[in-house]
Amino acid sequence: MQPLTLFTLPGSYAFCRxxxxxxxxxxxxxxxxxxxxxxTRDELSVVCLQSxxxxxxxxxxxxxxIKVEGPFDFSVSGVHASLALPLAEANISVMAIATYExxxxxxxxxxxxxAIAVLTKAGHTFRTE
Incomplete structure (x- = not known):
């Protein structure tokens, strides 16, 4: 997997059940x-701005x-793994959500x-919007 371009969305988020x-x-x-x-049959889960x-x-x-700059074709593999594995090795837990793009x-x-430091060390780039 080649290096990815990432950026951090502004604001804080909440997971709601x-x-x-x-x-x-x-x-x-x-x-x-x-x-x-x-x-699901058990819940309606909403992730949105905490405010x-x-x-x-x-x-x-x-x-x-953290958003990955896309879009990606559905046949591209390893996007999530290239991010999740270095974070897991650094004992940083993540929740991943994929969209169409x-x-x-x-x-x-x-x-x-x-996480930014770990992902940068893994070869990914962060940009500002």
Whole structure:
């Protein structure tokens, strides 16, 4: 896998667990950087800007998002592994979410700077928007 270009999205994110039969709340869709919605029979999971999440919502707060500059063809392999493996070796946990065009890595706020250092050392490049 060749080196990837990455950038950090502004703001903090939260993972929210909602009732599986519930409606997607309006607050989940506010903002224009990144939102992820996943429904299973057990839950409706929403990842969105933390500032949009009501205080009473069941949520894991304090996440930052690293986006891989894409798009990638579906046949390209190793994108996630080239990021997750060096982070795992550095004991940095990530939650990965893939979209049609690219990958996003969410990690706890305190792990952002160490993750940038690890991924840069692994040969990836960070750019500013």
């Amino acid at each position: 909602l009732h599986p039969d519930g409606h997607i709340p309006h607050w989940a869709l506010l903002g224009d950087d990144f939102v992820s919605l996943t429904r 949009n999440v009501p205080a009473e919502a069941q949520a894991e707060r304090g996440w930052r998002c 690219t990958d996003h890595l969410l990690l706890k706020e305190q792990d952002l700077e160490p």
